[in-house]
Amino acid sequence: MSSSHVTAAAEQPRAVVVITHPDDELFMSGTLGLLAQSDVSTTLICITRGESGTAPDCLADMNLELGRIREGELIQAVKVLGVQEVHVLGFPDVHPHRFVPDRDWDFDQLCDCIQTIIAHVRPTMVFSHGPHGGTGHPAHKEVYRATQCVLERTSNPAGHYSFAAMTPAPFYTEFFDDDCEFYVDVRRMAPLRALSFGYHQSQLQVGEFLNPPFPRTPRKILSALFGYCFWFTESGRARIPTITLAQFFRRYPFEGFVTRRTPQHGHATLRQILNEYCHTEKLHRGRPRQRVERERDLSVAGRL
Numbered sequence: 001m002s003s004s005h006v007t008a009a010a011e012q013p014r015a016v017v018v019i020t021h022p023d024d025e026l027f028m029s030g031t032l033g034l035l036a037q038s039d040v041s042t043t044l045i046c047i048t049r050g051e052s053g054t055a056p057d058c059l060a061d062m063n064l065e066l067g068r069i070r071e072g073e074l075i076q077a078v079k080v081l082g083v084q085e086v087h088v089l090g091f092p093d094v095h096p097h098r099f100v101p102d103r104d105w106d107f108d109q110l111c112d113c114i115q116t117i118i119a120h121v122r123p124t125m126v127f128s129h130g131p132h133g134g135t136g137h138p139a140h141k142e143v144y145r146a147t148q149c150v151l152e153r154t155s156n157p158a159g160h161y162s163f164a165a166m167t168p169a170p171f172y173t174e175f176f177d178d179d180c181e182f183y184v185d186v187r188r189m190a191p192l193r194a195l196s197f198g199y200h201q202s203q204l205q206v207g208e209f210l211n212p213p214f215p216r217t218p219r220k221i222l223s224a225l226f227g228y229c230f231w232f233t234e235s236g237r238a239r240i241p242t243i244t245l246a247q248f249f250r251r252y253p254f255e256g257f258v259t260r261r262t263p264q265h266g267h268a269t270l271r272q273i274l275n276e277y278c279h280t281e282k283l284h285r286g287r288p289r290q291r292v293e294r295e296r297d298l299s300v301a302g303r304l
């Protein structure tokens with residue numbers, strides 16, 4: 001091994017995570033927590049402020065901008081995950097049904113902004129959405145394209161990983177088309193993921209995050225019915241199905257990744273750094289998952 005390789009390999013790993021909207025870090029929040037525990041310093045780039053997200057009713061009569069609120073929520077949410085630096089670029093957030101990449105965003109400007117931060121941080125690992133955008137959001141796909149473009153045109157030796165790949169138990173199963181190459185077991189991070197996501201207060205009532213699961217056994221259905229009929233008693237209220245964020249995250253114990261580019265110059269890979277948490281086996285247990293065309297249904301994309 002040459003001396004330059006020894007120097008590079010001994011260098012402290014640094015990660016840059018490129019997301020599109022505040023709360024997209026959700027797709028790898030457990031991994032971010034594990035990286036922080038492994039002394040990997042992380043810089044997060046968020047392309048938009050998420051101002052086209054669904055605003056909670058309580059904002060209607062107040063002179064508050066959703067984008068500014070979501071930016072603040074993101075900073076707090078990733079702080080508890082151990083992210084050390086956050087850059088919110090402020091590109092316009094356009095609803096997925098109306099987003100036209102070349103019209104709404106200047107691709108060269110997007111690449112330049114990402115490149116400036118990457119040149120400053122000199123990461124050994126870069127994370128972004130995958131080519132299909134995870135949830136199918138066209139802006140997610142554009143961010144992947146820009147991140148890859150930046151890494152190709154610079155001499156940066158960082159590895160590139162896409163998150164939101166299919167795992168044995170993913171969020172929104174039908175919308176993830178890339179089988180993951182490996183997944184990170186983030187079970188021990190469930191409380192931290194819940195704590196972090198709790199900062200996205202403006203989005204907690206959106207989508208199905210806190211919708212309780214439908215009771216699946218006759219006993220649980222009867223118990224829930226009893227609860228609704230006798231909600232005025234303490235015993236009844238205790239039986240009404242509810243879910244907390246910690247319970248929600250315990251149902252999704254894995255985060256899937258695909259290597260888009262292997263790190264060069266002897267830098268450690270994500271799997272080497274998080275070795276004890278990374279797995280590749282048991283990925284295809286159960287029925288085969290169908291590939292789903294992204295463009296067919298963007299109903300989920302509107303929420304993430």
Ligand SMILES: [Zn+2]
Pocket residue numbers: 020021024137140304
């Ligand atoms: Zn998003």
